[in-house]
Amino acid sequence: xxxxxxxxxxxxxxxxxxxxxxxxxxxxxxxxxxxxxxxxxxxxxxxxxxxxxxxxxxxxxxxxxxxxxxxxxxxxxxxxxxxxxxxxxxxxxxxxxxxxxxxxxxxxxxxxxxxxxxxxxxxxxxxxxxxxxxxxxxxxxxxxxxxxxxxxxxxxxxxxxxxxxxxxxxxxxxxxxxxxxxxxxxxxxxxxxxxxxxxxxxxxxxxxxxxxxxxxxxxxxxxxxxxxxxxxxxxxxxxxxxxxxxxxxxxxxxxxxxxxxxxxxxxxxxxxxxxxxxxxxxxxxxxxxxxxxxxxxxxxxxxxxxxxxxxxxxxxxxxxxxxxxxxxxxxxxxxxxxxxxxxxxxxxxxxxxxxxxxxxxxxxxxxxxxxxxxxxxxxxxxxxxxxxxxxxxxxxxxxxxxxxxxxxxxxxxxxxxxxxxxxxxxxxxxxxxxxxxxxxxxxxxxxxxxxxxxxxxxxxxxxxxxxxxxxxxxxxxxxxxx
Numbered sequence: 319x320x321x322x323x324x325x326x327x328x329x330x331x332x333x334x335x336x337x338x339x340x341x342x343x344x345x346x347x348x349x350x351x352x353x354x355x356x357x358x359x360x361x362x363x364x365x366x367x368x369x370x371x372x373x374x375x376x377x378x379x380x381x382x383x384x385x386x387x388x389x390x391x392x393x394x395x396x397x398x399x400x401x402x403x404x405x406x407x408x409x410x411x412x413x414x415x416x417x418x419x420x421x422x423x424x425x426x427x428x429x430x431x432x433x434x435x436x437x438x439x440x441x442x443x444x445x446x447x448x449x450x451x452x453x454x455x456x457x458x459x460x461x462x463x464x465x466x467x468x469x470x471x472x473x474x475x476x477x478x479x480x481x482x483x484x485x486x487x488x489x490x491x492x493x494x495x496x497x498x499x500x501x502x503x504x505x506x507x508x509x510x511x512x513x514x515x516x517x518x519x520x521x522x523x524x525x526x527x528x529x530x531x532x533x534x535x536x537x538x539x540x541x542x543x544x545x546x547x548x549x550x551x552x553x554x555x556x557x558x559x560x561x562x563x564x565x566x567x568x569x570x571x572x573x574x575x576x577x578x579x580x581x582x583x584x585x586x587x588x589x590x591x592x593x594x595x596x597x598x599x600x601x602x603x604x605x606x607x608x609x610x611x612x613x614x615x616x617x618x619x620x621x622x623x624x625x626x627x628x629x630x631x632x633x634x635x636x637x638x639x640x641x642x643x644x645x646x647x648x649x650x651x652x653x654x655x656x657x658x659x660x661x662x663x664x665x666x667x668x669x670x671x672x673x674x675x676x677x678x679x680x681x682x683x684x685x686x687x688x689x690x691x692x693x694x695x696x697x698x699x700x701x702x703x704x705x706x707x708x709x710x711x712x713x714x715x716x717x718x719x720x721x722x723x724x725x726x727x728x729x730x731x732x733x734x735x736x737x738x739x740x741x742x743x744x745x746x747x748x749x750x751x752x753x754x755x756x757x758x759x760x761x762x763x764x765x766x767x768x769x770x771x772x773x774x775x776x777x778x779x780x781x782x783x784x785x786x787x788x789x790x791x792x793x794x795x796x797x798x799x800x
Contacts (some may be wrong), residue, residue: 446676496778526754
């Protein structure tokens, strides 16, 4: 279905209304402006969240298709010794990163446990009160895996071939893959773990769209406690104000399956359809806007549950419903993931970054360690049960790993990808996985009690993903699975 240009114009106007919390001063208009803002955010997180060197991060993780138009990244990288005509400036005392491109300056600032946030043009700060997070867990070295990181002497399962596991680990780091973390669980036990690119067991690494699967997990907590009905209508008040509004027929399951039909432009569409210099799908990463208010007013492009397509609008709407319910319950929204989920599964720190209005942007602004993501994979391998406590609803793992009916080729489930189309050629079709830009993956193979985490930097993804596929074949061989 093509969207007429008149509707595009109306959408652009509605977006202005939906996000009109204006700040005086400079306004981002061009692709270069948005690129400067997105690059500032990405490099701020690399430096202050992940502890990386700026020039290394620019070289390996700045991504022109995400952050900037052609020429932006080259201009920033050209003067890595301080001779940049279009400067990028890190202010350690203020915890800010400024990126200036063609006269426009984008800024992001580090806010402790909330990570880095874009500062909207003309503003001095953000429009929420940052929260200091505290875990209730004891020191990680005082508890064995998976609740902690203390070494154990537990013998490996006898069927595991150590030499083949080592070969699989070597393969995951082949060539210029830029693999930063590789963690393998078999029957819940760590049988492989290695770090590269200066990362360690404690490094919070860019995770990108694996945050969508984390969104599903957080939402599952609310479904388990009876606050939402998975197959019920999505309770977005705007959609139900008019009984004739076709959006009132969107179910929660449709949103989780990215099958809502809401109109949200993507880089794969013609530029004239975007309504601005960047598509909606990327604007939420670069615009410094209220991402929930930007997403909720979208009109329908397709009837619900008829077309599956990868758009940030659906997981952001699920994020909106999470915040809505958490605040109704009187909980502190920014702290809730730590208390409701992370503390229960041994995660002491996971950086979830919000927009300037305090909404988690879990479609991509999330940072975690290799072991953190392995714990989340283990939660699903255990069907949502941890230490005998059911955290996710019964059947939740089955729901997220079942192909969504509106998608072609059975490749997507419920904010998880599924292997029914055989993308991972050495894995069975019951495998399903979290996936993020740059080659971030958490792969769950229920039939073989296997969880594989691979994280790396964007520039190495072209080699890193094929290397991971080969590594998976060796792992299956190592546990007698092929």
